[in-house]
Amino acid sequence: MSKKQKKTDNTICTNRKATRRYEVLERVETGIVLKGCEVKSMREKSASIEEAYARLDQDEVWLIGCHITQYSHDQSTTHEPIRKKKLLLHTREIRKLQPQIEQQGLTLVPLKMYFNDRGIAKVTLALVKGKSVADKRQSLKSREHKRDMDRAMHRRR
Numbered sequence: 001m002s003k004k005q006k007k008t009d010n011t012i013c014t015n016r017k018a019t020r021r022y023e024v025l026e027r028v029e030t031g032i033v034l035k036g037c038e039v040k041s042m043r044e045k046s047a048s049i050e051e052a053y054a055r056l057d058q059d060e061v062w063l064i065g066c067h068i069t070q071y072s073h074d075q076s077t078t079h080e081p082i083r084k085k086k087l088l089l090h091t092r093e094i095r096k097l098q099p100q101i102e103q104q105g106l107t108l109v110p111l112k113m114y115f116n117d118r119g120i121a122k123v124t125l126a127l128v129k130g131k132s133v134a135d136k137r138q139s140l141k142s143r144e145h146k147r148d149m150d151r152a153m154h155r156r157r
Contacts, residue, residue, distance in 0.1 A: 010115040012042050015049050018109050020136065022128035025106065028097070030123050031088035032063065032113075041071040042121060047113060054087060054108035054125055056098055061087040063110060063123065087123060100127060 018024075034042070041047070052065040063085045070081060089097075100106050112124040131139070 012045055012113040012115070012121075013047050013049055014112045015052070015110055017050060018111055018126065018128065020139075021131060022107070022109060022126070023131050023135070024111075024126045024128055026127040027111070028089070028093060028125045028127070030061070030125055032121050032123050033086040033088065034068075034121060037071040038068050039121060040073075041068050042113070043115075044072070049110045049113055049123075052110050054110065056094065056101055056108075059091065059094055061089050061094060061097075061108070061125075063087050066110070066113075087125070097127060105129075 046069040048067045049065075051067075052063055054061055054063050065082065066085060067082050097108070101108065106127050106129055108125050109128050110123050111126045114122055114124075116122050
């Protein structure tokens with residue numbers, strides 16, 4: 001018998017509104033600097049990135065507005081639920097993103113927080129551009145059109 005590992009969902013939280021509000025141009029996987037009690041709290045899936053964004057500050061990237069609740073079984077150390085968290089990127093990646101953010105007016109938004117196979121917390125950042133109301137309507141129409149086509153193809157089978 002072959003040993004198959006269970007496919008577990010290591011996703012902590014996702015930002016579902018980001019794909020509606022913004023047009024995703026590029027995705028980057030980053031590490032995140034956390035305290036011990038924050039990691040334990042994230043393992044309980046008690047984090048939120050709905051209102052979070054990332055900002056470049058002196059060749060460092062910071063995640064702002066990410067909410068990680070306090071760990072339920074820890075009374076000795078407490079952390080601030082909403083604090084700036086440093087994101088770990090290579091210098092060349094930061095230099096690649098910096099002119100796009102400063103000159104083109106693009107934004108870094110977290111799409112997903114998860115634990116990788118080795119148990120390390122990661123954040124998927126997206127370089128995004130804001131959508132106008134017309135763009136949002138167009139994407140909604142194209143999504144509905146695709147769904148109708150898929151239904152028709154499924155009925156045909």
